[in-house]
Amino acid sequence: MLKDSTMEQAANHLGDLLSLRGQTMVTAESCTGGWIVKALTDRPGSSDYVLGGLVTYSNGMKRELLHVSAENLEQHGAVSEPVVRQMVAGAVKATGADFAIATSGVAGPGGGSEGKPVGTVWFAWGAPTSGIVAHRCHFDGDRDAVRRQSVVYALQGLTDYVQTL
Template sequence: MTVTDTQLAMAGEALAEVLVRKGLTVATAESCTGGWVAKVLTDRAGSSAYLMAGLVTYSNDAKRSVLGVPDETLEQHGAVSEPVVRHMVRGAIQVANVDVAVAISGIAGPGGGTEQKPVGTVWFAWGAAAGGAEARVQCFEGDRDQVRRQAVLYVLEGVTGFLEGL
């Protein structure tokens, strides 16, 4: 699936509108997307009203030191896993002191995939400081750019739906 800049902008605008309407603040904890979710959210003027931090924690060391992901979790499950993205969300909420956080960790390619976690595998989580969280996994097709674009769109739409339900 090809995701366009227009699709990303529209999804970012939809999330921004929900955040503003509900008076919520957000932080992103991104690995394979390298800050792209935060970039989309800051494309809108006035984004400092809702986006408090965009944390790019690409390495395991950064996931540990910045977000507090336990060594045991990384060793046992790997960076691309549900337990890690759930920890990333909790860490981002604490570090940035926000209402909501999103986390992404995946294998965008072209290398790095395994039989259990092929290229295109991306884990997502989003959650609220007040409670409630979701984690999901997707396996996207395409080259590195396509995988990353699909991941950004997926998380923007996913957290928008989650927030609408709060």
């Protein structure tokens, strides 16, 4: 199982980078249930770069808070590239943050399908003005392990993204 220190290191690395650049971020989380923003805000002073976190677990909340289209949810499902891209765009628009992280996945133990087995997670990072990058991953393990791996991957993904700008 992934250690909390790995999560803490990933959160601190992203926090240092955003602080240095004077930039802010927000999360739009589904399967991670707020764990990304929790990892970031465990650090004192994180309010300098974390504007907040939106946990949009239901499709209704994705539509209402993040303006994810009903068409994308119906056609592709919540665990999809178009949805996480819209989650990033909606979170940035709602908060004015420089960047957002979005996650949507199947953490298990149930809910998987042939096309989206348990452990499948879609991620997106960025902002409409600088471009949005999306990735799909598959993680092994139980619900906790999938979520922990997702948090670290999301934090490292935004860190890598910001470093390329």
